[in-house]
Amino acid sequence: MKANNFIERSIVGTLAFLREAIFSQEIALQNGFLQSLDPRVKITGFLLLLLKTLIACDLHTLFFLYGICLLLVLISKVGPGFFLLRTWVFIPLFSLCIGLPALFGPGDPLWSGYFLGIKLVISSQGLFGALIFVMRVLTCVSFVVLLNITTRHFELLKVLRIFKVPQIFVMTLGMSYRYIFLFIEIIQNTYLGIKSRVGSVICYRPGQRLVAWNIVSLWNYSLLLNQEVYKAMLSRGYRGEDLAWSDFRARGRDLGWLAAVILILWII
Amino acid sequence: MAGCGYFNFMDNLIFELNQVYFSYLGRYPALCGVDIRISSGEKICIIGANGAGKSTFLQLLDALIFADKGSVCFRGKELNEKIFTDAKFSQEFRRQVGFIFQNSEVQLFCPTVKEDIVFGPLNLGFEKGLIQKRLEMLIAALNIEDLLERSPHQLSIGEKRKVAIASTLIIDPQVLILDEPTAGLDPLVTRNIIDLLIQANAEGKTIITATHDLHIVEEIADTVYVFGRQKKIVKSGPAETILTDTQLLQENNLVHIHRHKHKDKVHIHPHLHLDHHGEDA
Numbered sequence: 001m002k003a004n005n006f007i008e009r010s011i012v013g014t015l016a017f018l019r020e021a022i023f024s025q026e027i028a029l030q031n032g033f034l035q036s037l038d039p040r041v042k043i044t045g046f047l048l049l050l051l052k053t054l055i056a057c058d059l060h061t062l063f064f065l066y067g068i069c070l071l072l073v074l075i076s077k078v079g080p081g082f083f084l085l086r087t088w089v090f091i092p093l094f095s096l097c098i099g100l101p102a103l104f105g106p107g108d109p110l111w112s113g114y115f116l117g118i119k120l121v122i123s124s125q126g127l128f129g130a131l132i133f134v135m136r137v138l139t140c141v142s143f144v145v146l147l148n149i150t151t152r153h154f155e156l157l158k159v160l161r162i163f164k165v166p167q168i169f170v171m172t173l174g175m176s177y178r179y180i181f182l183f184i185e186i187i188q189n190t191y192l193g194i195k196s197r198v199g200s201v202i203c204y205r206p207g208q209r210l211v212a213w214n215i216v217s218l219w220n221y222s223l224l225l226n227q228e229v230y231k232a233m234l235s236r237g238y239r240g241e242d243l244a245w246s247d248f249r250a251r252g253r254d255l256g257w258l259a260a261v262i263l264i265l266w267i268i
Numbered sequence: 269m270a271g272c273g274y275f276n277f278m279d280n281l282i283f284e285l286n287q288v289y290f291s292y293l294g295r296y297p298a299l300c301g302v303d304i305r306i307s308s309g310e311k312i313c314i315i316g317a318n319g320a321g322k323s324t325f326l327q328l329l330d331a332l333i334f335a336d337k338g339s340v341c342f343r344g345k346e347l348n349e350k351i352f353t354d355a356k357f358s359q360e361f362r363r364q365v366g367f368i369f370q371n372s373e374v375q376l377f378c379p380t381v382k383e384d385i386v387f388g389p390l391n392l393g394f395e396k397g398l399i400q401k402r403l404e405m406l407i408a409a410l411n412i413e414d415l416l417e418r419s420p421h422q423l424s425i426g427e428k429r430k431v432a433i434a435s436t437l438i439i440d441p442q443v444l445i446l447d448e449p450t451a452g453l454d455p456l457v458t459r460n461i462i463d464l465l466i467q468a469n470a471e472g473k474t475i476i477t478a479t480h481d482l483h484i485v486e487e488i489a490d491t492v493y494v495f496g497r498q499k500k501i502v503k504s505g506p507a508e509t510i511l512t513d514t515q516l517l518q519e520n521n522l523v524h525i526h527r528h529k530h531k532d533k534v535h536i537h538p539h540l541h542l543d544h545h546g547e548d549a
């Protein structure tokens with residue numbers, strides 16, 4: 001019973017988290033600086049910044065770029081604590097996998113010691129390389145996360161369309177988004193459905209069978225849905241052409257943003 | 269001859285079906301010998317039990333599926349797969365015939381409500397200024413301003429329905445086909461939609477509706493067609509005649525069976541929901 005409750009709680013919790021993480025557009029709806037930019041211009045600026053981050057090979061530049069990122073966080077009404085947490089989660093992972101071995105690369109010894117009887121030497125080149133690596137990852141991740149949370153999902157898709165990414169690709173992205181939503185919805189509803197009929201105690205086996213059955217029916221449903229959606233598209237004149245309704249309008253502020261980005265990248 | 273050269277606009281006949289048969293996957297019969305003639309400017313209703321073939325019939329009219337046997341003609345042209353490979357014909361047909369699905373879920377597939385609404389006119393090559401103008405008009409008529417930037421699949425059923433209706437009305441088609449347009453809607457929205465349809469009909473549009481909701485039939489139909497269990501039209505006639513034919517309606521699951529408690533005795537009787545106001549009073 002207790003274990004059951006634990007599983008139940010964690011399933012419900014995970015679903016709620018997923019929903020929150022993928023579908024909450026709370027930050028994108030605030031009226032901060034980044035949110036007010038034309039998505040096309042914003043994304044162009046971010047691409048430039050990312051490119052610069054990827055090719056930068058000294059620490060100062062990277063620190064500077066990271067500083068810009070944090071500044072953007074502050075003027076876009078993103079909670080700094082939330083943002084740092086979300087981006088720093090990745091860092092230990094990367095540093096452990098790739099950064100750490102780099103520490104012990106060849107070069108002038110900076111520190112040496114014994115670990116489990118093995119002599120380890122940290123070289124200054126190694127330390128420097130590891131730092132640059134971690135900084136670069138951190139900055140890239142931060143820019144990507146920032147762009148992601150300040151832009152609404154559909155705007156990203158729309159910009160992809162406007163940038164002439166083939167529609168089939170964009171549509172698949174959109175559809176997967178929709179299926180994840182549907183899937184979470186169905187699991188939640190099934191769960192509620194079972195609960196309303198058998199109470200809160202769900203044995204493992206039937207539960208498992210129900211989930212499996214639901215995956216089958218989800219598959220069938222999505223097949224049917226696809227056919228019907230296709231009919232609906234036909235009915236409104238779809239002939240397989242790429243047509244996007246762009247109502248984005250670049251204003252002075254957007255040009256200012258792009259100019260600032262280019263200026264900064266040019267100086268450093 | 270008006271419009272493009274494809275269609276015969278001389279006489280009033282829009283749809284003409286002769287002995288139409290259709291089955292899903294060749295196994296599940298859905299229509300078995302349907303004959304019907306629909307003229308321009310008519311408003312008609314299709315009623316019948318669940319599974320009687322109403323949706324199938326409407327999809328056939330919109331050329332989303334094609335008859336196995338028999339013929340479906342639109343303004344003198346037979347509708348078949350071949351004729352729809354002609355891009356110009358297909359565009360002209362889609363401009364003239366609009367379809368509102370029974371399941372709004374499938375009709376909405378764009379990332380936002382707004383994109384969904386403009387999908388039709390964009391694909392049919394309408395001018396941007398015109399699209400914008402009609403969009404604003406529909407937003408006002410259906411009161412969907414707040415929904416525009418939202419994702420369609422996160423809306424309530426009634427909101428989805430309104431958006432689906434907007435996405436078809438924006439094409440401003442001559443023939444409007446609606447599959448249960450008012451199912452699951454609150455009375456006020458139902459009223460709005462019926463008013464929209466009546467207005468469209470007054471402007472000369474042809475309205476073809478399938479519904480279970482007998483309250484609305486009289487307002488949106490001159491002629492009512494009843495689809496029976498045989499999956500074909502078993503009776504047709506003016507709304508007043510059909511709606512008072514209790515036996516016919518009962519045979520086709522179209523009347524409510526009510527349980528009433530009169531004093532201490534419970535009795536059950538079939539019950540027609542037409543004089544709503546009279547009965548409630």
Ligand SMILES: Nc1ncnc2c1ncn2[C@@H]1O[C@H](COP(=O)(O)OP(=O)(O)OP(=O)(O)O)[C@@H](O)[C@H]1O
Binds near residue numbers: 298319320322324325
């Ligand atoms: N995709 C499908 N595959 C197989 N059979 C189908 C399919 N869609 C409908 N049918 C069958 O075709 C027949 C007619 O269905 P249709 O959807 O046209 O009925 P309907 O009158 O619209 O019913 P309802 O009032 O429930 O909407 C039914 O017997 C149904 O089982």
Ligand SMILES: [Mg+2]
Binds near residue numbers: 322323324370447
């Ligand atoms: Mg139906």
